[in-house]
Amino acid sequence: MTTPLDPGLLMLLGTILILLVVASIAGWALGRMVRSDAARATMANVNARIRAWWVMAGVFAATLAAGFTWSILLFGLVSFLALREFVTMAPTRPGDHRPLAWSFFVVLPLQFALVWAGWYGLFSILIPVYVSIFVAVRAVMAGDTQRFLERAAVTQWGLTICVYFVSCVPALLTLRIPGFEGQNARLLFFLVFVVQLSDVLQYVWGKAIGRRPLASSISPNKTWEGLVGGVLCATAAGTALWWATPFTPVQAAALAFTIGVMGCAGGLIMSAIKRDRGVKDYGTLLPGHGGMLDRIDSLCFAAPVFFHLTRYFFAR
Amino acid sequence: MIATAVSGAVHLLSGPGVEWRCAPNSDAQRIYFANHASHLDFVVIWAALPPEGRRLVRPVADRRYWEHHAVRRRLARQVFNAILVDRGCAPDVSPQEAARATTTRICGGMGDRHSLILFPEGTRSLTGEIGAFKSGLYFLARCRPEVELVPVHLWNLHRILPKGEWLPLPMLSRVIFGAPLTLRPGEEKSAFLERARAAVVALGDAA
Numbered sequence: 001m002t003t004p005l006d007p008g009l010l011m012l013l014g015t016i017l018i019l020l021v022v023a024s025i026a027g028w029a030l031g032r033m034v035r036s037d038a039a040r041a042t043m044a045n046v047n048a049r050i051r052a053w054w055v056m057a058g059v060f061a062a063t064l065a066a067g068f069t070w071s072i073l074l075f076g077l078v079s080f081l082a083l084r085e086f087v088t089m090a091p092t093r094p095g096d097h098r099p100l101a102w103s104f105f106v107v108l109p110l111q112f113a114l115v116w117a118g119w120y121g122l123f124s125i126l127i128p129v130y131v132s133i134f135v136a137v138r139a140v141m142a143g144d145t146q147r148f149l150e151r152a153a154v155t156q157w158g159l160t161i162c163v164y165f166v167s168c169v170p171a172l173l174t175l176r177i178p179g180f181e182g183q184n185a186r187l188l189f190f191l192v193f194v195v196q197l198s199d200v201l202q203y204v205w206g207k208a209i210g211r212r213p214l215a216s217s218i219s220p221n222k223t224w225e226g227l228v229g230g231v232l233c234a235t236a237a238g239t240a241l242w243w244a245t246p247f248t249p250v251q252a253a254a255l256a257f258t259i260g261v262m263g264c265a266g267g268l269i270m271s272a273i274k275r276d277r278g279v280k281d282y283g284t285l286l287p288g289h290g291g292m293l294d295r296i297d298s299l300c301f302a303a304p305v306f307f308h309l310t311r312y313f314f315a316r
Numbered sequence: 317m318i319a320t321a322v323s324g325a326v327h328l329l330s331g332p333g334v335e336w337r338c339a340p341n342s343d344a345q346r347i348y349f350a351n352h353a354s355h356l357d358f359v360v361i362w363a364a365l366p367p368e369g370r371r372l373v374r375p376v377a378d379r380r381y382w383e384h385h386a387v388r389r390r391l392a393r394q395v396f397n398a399i400l401v402d403r404g405c406a407p408d409v410s411p412q413e414a415a416r417a418t419t420t421r422i423c424g425g426m427g428d429r430h431s432l433i434l435f436p437e438g439t440r441s442l443t444g445e446i447g448a449f450k451s452g453l454y455f456l457a458r459c460r461p462e463v464e465l466v467p468v469h470l471w472n473l474h475r476i477l478p479k480g481e482w483l484p485l486p487m488l489s490r491v492i493f494g495a496p497l498t499l500r501p502g503e504e505k506s507a508f509l510e511r512a513r514a515a516v517v518a519l520g521d522a523a
Contacts, residue, residue: 080486084486087487097481098481284333
């Protein structure tokens with residue numbers, strides 16, 4: 001189940017390279033052109049984001065090239081960093097120490113080991129069934145009932161978002177799609193590319209013509225105009241990539257559209273959690289991007305839906 | 317090599333964000349004093365220091381805990397170069413005498429080039445709240461007035477490795493180094509200790 005860099009994938013990665021070069025030049029030029037302090041601050045932030053994109057794209061490409069096991073390890077690390085940020089801002093009590101220790105050191109590695117082993121049956125129910133019962137029981141045994149319902153829910157949701165959902169990304173590599181053997185890395189590319197492009201385009205469309213906020217109490221930056229413009233453009237880009245996937249153009253469009261909408265939903269949900277906890281960013285991992293969770297919020301929610309749709313309709 | 321491994325492990329587990337509000341390097345000897353909530357505390361401060369500072373700093377630690385078994389003893393002596401002191405005092409010694417002996421011991425351990433890491437609360441807090449400071453910091457400041465007293469705030473350590481647990485949870489933490497204090501001429505013990513404690517608390521409020 002290796003995933004060599006086939007010519008199609010190389011072309012896709014080449015496209016990213018060109019996009020990044022263009023973005024860097026444009027960002028540098030705009031940064032020199034703008035005059036007002038506010039615009040200069042915006043451009044400094046945009047340029048920091050572009051630099052971080054270089055790092056992320058580089059790591060992603062190198063991992064895809066390195067193959068199946070490395071991809072799983074990379075997303076295992078992403079999952080670890082995300083869960084670490086989630087637990088840091090979660091309202092836990094000393095009674096959660098042991099359930100959380102199990103989550104970090106047993107559940108997380110086990111989930112990714114199941115991806116590696118290709119054991120779909122257990123992979124898909126480990127966290128929703130067995131772990132959700134186990135961590136609650138372990139917390140009960142710690143004997144602290146204060147805010148128990150809330151704390152049990154927090155642990156469970158942290159594991160769902162940061163471990164279960166993230167593990168669906170490398171799980172794409174294990175799907176057996178007739179006529180697409182050995183090319184699954186392109187599915188991973190398709191998902192990550194569409195979800196990130198949709199994010200960026202929603203931001204751009206929102207800045208350009210955004211008026212009506214989607215949910216003004218949660219995120220002033222997310223607007224209906226941004227959502228529609230961003231998702232439609234990302235859908236168009238996803239459709240244009242149909243040749244690299246096992247999908248027809250119409251199927252590619254439908255999936256890219258779903259990915260875009262799920263990504264937006266993920267962004268809103270993770271923002272709502274931040275609002276609730278009174279934090280601006282989950283961490284400070286990447287300059288301009290906040291923490292790992294700030295970066296992968298949309299990917300987290302698009303991955304499981306894309307994975308299961310692809311598995312249901314296309315895999316054997 | 318052990319030092320590098322330990323500092324790497326600290327970063328992976330607790331990912332400390334380090335913030336300096338004073339110069340990280342100084343020609344003066346320093347006493348870093350911090351709030352105390354976990355056994356990781358001094359390692360976290362130690363790992364946050366620049367390599368030069370790391371070589372010269374000596375944590376002040378409880379002898380009973382660090383000499384308890386061989387690995388800890390080795391770490392304390394060879395890696396961290398700790399100054400081990402006895403907490404409390406023997407029944408036949410008066411508290412004043414014990415405090416004087418400990419102060420002399422720590423001052424001796426500082427020599428003319430080492431810095432210290434010190435937890436003036438004397439014990440770990442369960443809730444992360446910062447308790448009253450014991451007198452040790454005052455005696456040291458009086459005995460070595462030229463030394464810079466640097467307040468350090470440790471954030472979230474009480475959740476990473478609470479009292480009574482042995483396995484640290486991977487969570488984000490922060491280490492904030494504040495501007496140095498000195499003992500003012502004629503300052504009362506209690507006033508000084510309250511000022512020092514307030515400095516550590518304030519660093520956390522701004523975080």
